[in-house]
Amino acid sequence: xxxxxxxxxxxxxxxxxxxxxxxxxxxxxxxxxxxxxxxxxxxxxxxxxxxxxxxxxxxxxxxxxxxxxxxxxxxxxxxxxxxxxxxxxxxxxxxxxxxxxxxxxxxxxxxxxxxxxxxxxxxxxxxxxxxxxxxxxxxxxxxxxxxxxxxxxxxxxxxxxxxxxxxxxxxxxxxxxxxxxxxxxxxxxxxxxxxxxxxxxxxxxxxxxxxxxxxxxxxxxxxxxxxxxxxxxxxxxxxxxxxxxxxxxxxxxxxxxxxxxxxxxxxxxxxxxxxxxxxxxxxxxxxxxxxxxxxx
Numbered sequence: 001x002x003x004x005x006x007x008x009x010x011x012x013x014x015x016x017x018x019x020x021x022x023x024x025x026x027x028x029x030x031x032x033x034x035x036x037x038x039x040x041x042x043x044x045x046x047x048x049x050x051x052x053x054x055x056x057x058x059x060x061x062x063x064x065x066x067x068x069x070x071x072x073x074x075x076x077x078x079x080x081x082x083x084x085x086x087x088x089x090x091x092x093x094x095x096x097x098x099x100x101x102x103x104x105x106x107x108x109x110x111x112x113x114x115x116x117x118x119x120x121x122x123x124x125x126x127x128x129x130x131x132x133x134x135x136x137x138x139x140x141x142x143x144x145x146x147x148x149x150x151x152x153x154x155x156x157x158x159x160x161x162x163x164x165x166x167x168x169x170x171x172x173x174x175x176x177x178x179x180x181x182x183x184x185x186x187x188x189x190x191x192x193x194x195x196x197x198x199x200x201x202x203x204x205x206x207x208x209x210x211x212x213x214x215x216x217x218x219x220x221x222x223x224x225x226x227x228x229x230x231x232x233x234x235x236x237x238x239x240x241x242x243x244x245x246x247x248x249x250x251x252x253x254x255x256x257x258x259x260x261x262x263x264x265x266x267x268x269x270x271x272x273x274x275x276x277x278x279x280x281x282x283x284x285x286x287x288x289x290x291x292x293x294x295x296x
Contacts, residue, residue, distance in 0.1 A: 001097040002028045004282055005089050007077050007229065008104030010035050011268045012259030014061035016102050016275035016282075021068035023283045028096065029065060029072045030089065036106050036260065037268070039122025044131050046269040057268070080229040087254065099289075100254050100282050103230055104275065107260040109221035112146045116194035117219060124201040124216045125194075129153070131267065132216075133160035142204050142214040143184075144191065145169040149220045151178060157218050158182050165212055167191050167204060187212055223264040230257055247281035248274055256282060 004020050006013045009031025020027040035054060037043070042051040049057060062072045079090040080101065089096040109127070111117045117125055126132040133156075140163045143154040154166045155178060164184045171179075171186070179186055187206070195203040195211055203211040227235075230242045236251040237243060241262055248256040256278040259271035266274065 001086060001099060002026050003098070003286060004028075004100045004102065005030060005087070005096055005098035006102045006104060007080070007089065008106060008259070008261070009033075009058065009062065009072060010037075010104060010106060010259060010271065011057065011061070012266070012271035012275040013102065013104030014058065014065055014275070015272040016104065016256075016258060016279040017065045017070045017072075018061065018068065019276050019279035020283060021065055021070035023279070025283060025286070027065075027070045028098075029062075029070065030075055030077055030091065030096075031072060032076045033074055036108065037122070040131070041122075043268050044134070045267055046272075054268075077229060080233060082233065082252075100286065101256070102248070102275070102278055102282065103227075103255065103257040103261060104259045104271070105226040105229065105261045107223050107225045107264060110224055111219065111221050112144065114144075114191065114193060116196060120194065120196065120201055120217075126216060126218050127221060128267070129156045129160060129218065133157065136216040137161060139163070139215045140213060141165070142167060142212065142217040144204075144217060144219045145171055147220045147222070151175040153218055153220050154179060154184050155182050158184055165204075165214065167212075223260075225261050225264075227257075227261050230255070230261070246277070248278035249281060254285075 003026040006017045006029045009029045017027045017029045037054045043057055044050055075091040081088050086099045087101050137160045141161045142165045145168050158164050166179050166184050166186050168186050168188045190207040192207045193205045195205055203213040205211050227242050233252045235242045244257055244262050248258045250257055258274035258278045259266050
């Protein structure tokens with residue numbers, strides 16, 4: 001039996017495994033190998049790792065976990081269930097027993113049904129201004145108005161460029177007033193697609209055939225947590241997300257969750273921090289259990 005199985009091998013899961021391995025715990029990371037930030041050119045806002053390609057960060061993290069005796073297994077998890085005084089983690093090849101589980105399976109971005117959006121995602125069709133704003137600073141930037149959050153996104157993006165266009169879609173008067181006050185130009189009319197040349201975004205095409213030249217486009221996706229393993233255990237949810245305490249502990253004893261699976265706003269650095277916090281809590285939980293067993 002593993003002491004801890006971490007499901008998900010991004011920054012949150014790997015940092016949790018690193019802390020636990022250094023605490024001399026038996027820990028296994030199970031990772032499907034499909035990170036949300038794979039299309040991005042680099043990780044940003046992470047001290048000492050700024051600009052590092054996501055795959056390099058993951059490779060470095062795996063090597064560090066393995067240096068301390070942790071194991072990283074490439075596999076999908078088919079099921080997670082309570083079994084006796086622990087858990088069963090069912091993989092395609094075999095089933096692992098674990099005393100504690102940390103879930104770090106992230107989320108997926110549901111993008112608008114617009115030609116070209118998915119193909120340019122993470123390149124010049126972007127989401128997070130703090131992650132990508134510096135790279136497009138001073139350029140002609142667009143924001144696609146698809147969700148209530150889009151206005152907020154445009155207000156932020158204006159920090160990095162004086163030339164920001166908001167493609168309105170549906171826009172109420174308070175939103176229009178905010179954008180105008182912030183110096184964001186509003187373009188009404190339905191967006192029909194993107195103009196891409198030489199593998200670079202050149203503009204946004206409207207339904208009337210006109211093109212607004214832009215070199216980057218920010219889009220607010222719908223965040224969908226990959227939390228089926230957690231909800232399958234009966235973990236409580238609040239406002240559509242699995243509820244956790246400050247350490248990442250869920251409502252199911254022995255199960256923690258960190259990163260985007262429970263926090264849509266978590267960036268790489270905050271997911272890593274949440275992983276470290278959860279690992280310390282899991283280690284303490286195991287210590288308390290071991291003391292109780294020793295006293296019986």
